[in-house]
Amino acid sequence: MAQGGPKVLIVEDEPSQLELLSYNLSVDGYDVYKAETGEEGLLVLEETEIDLILLDWMLPQTSGLEICRQIKRNKETKTIPVIMLTARGEEDDKIRGLDTGADDYVVKPYSIKELMARVRANLRTKSSSIGINVLSYELLSMDLTRHVVSIGSQVVHLGPLEFKLLRVLLEAPSRVFSRDQLLERVWSNSLEVETRTVDVHIGRLRKQLNAISEDEYIRTVRGFGYSLDKFARA
Template sequence: MAAAEQPRVLVVEDEPAQREVLSYNLEAEGFSVSKAENGEEALLCVDEESPDIIVLDWMLPSVSGIEVCRRLKTRNETRNIPIIMLSARAEEVDRVRGLETGADDYVIKPYSVVELMARVRAQLRRTRPATVGERLEYEDIILDAETHKVSRGGDMLKLGPTEFRLLSTFMEKPGRVWSREQLLDRVWGRDIYVDTRTVDVHIGRLRKALCQHGGEDPVRTVRGAGYALG
């Protein structure tokens, strides 16, 4: 799996042993993991790395997990990142507070690592389905992320790996306009320098691949903004 295809998980946990166990298990499941040990560091990591999901401990030094969650869920650019809250607080009132603050899931310590991995995948299935092998459909286009195959109108299409990742990104959120910078981050990854004009080249290849058996071009150019599917 190419680095840019790996779902990015941010683990925010101040206990070193817990942080390492979580990171080890997530990496073993094929995730790309970043780590933070306090709330301030977590907020900085989110701005720098745009994770696909956050596993967030409630009790943190400096800025608490609840406050980190509240801040992220009130910002347009981060509000859709799923947050799984970890807490030793088992009372219903605490669970409700965590969820009302914006957490997408609430897991009580001690927890089963296997169950937590399943919850991470469940959240990604909702927000980034292609990264966990889901089948995506848009009009007559079908993308099977598990078998890495794409068809349109029943005809199999030949796509390169970069075009496949571009199409996956578009099909996860049809209609959303992606800037070139956002596509570079999502498809190529932040660790690789690629000129924004490279995006245009691969969009052209994707369009050609999607229309190789006929049909209209489903990729829309939004002047001054970027590209969208539909």
């Protein structure tokens, strides 16, 4: 039943997972559409303006990977955020999924709370890509036109790389970015830069934010990377 919220399409062939996702999205106010095969999902996309897609990798008939390729090749659907859902957690599989155009990647079994946060983050990213000039999270804001970062009324002075890093994180709050993903988005010569360089600049960014805020804005995910998640400093 339509609720007036963002329209989310779930493409999942496991009935229990399909109902679990549908229930939680509906409770959060989303307008949910369901499909058990990729072909059904593509039909929904032809008939409805969907805002975000949750797409299972292992589907009958045509794989979620191929469905994702078709979505991203179609000029009518290529801007819709796609979150891949899969039990395939190897790094090579994640890279394959992202290389097909997937915007995010969640490994089963996943936390519903985390998945819902990813949904919100990807919908915010979509909004920012269609003309919004100010990115914000809690009291932290970035004016892309004036190139100014502030926490509340206080300006945060950042170097160019720290500004780019913060922009990536602000475009998808709560999403965890690997060091390699941050390298690709921030450094034009990412193949020549070591991943520990990301740690150095994240450290500088964190120091500059902490000089103004009593809260911590950047969370370190050990063994993987970083996300923008405000929490009280110990």
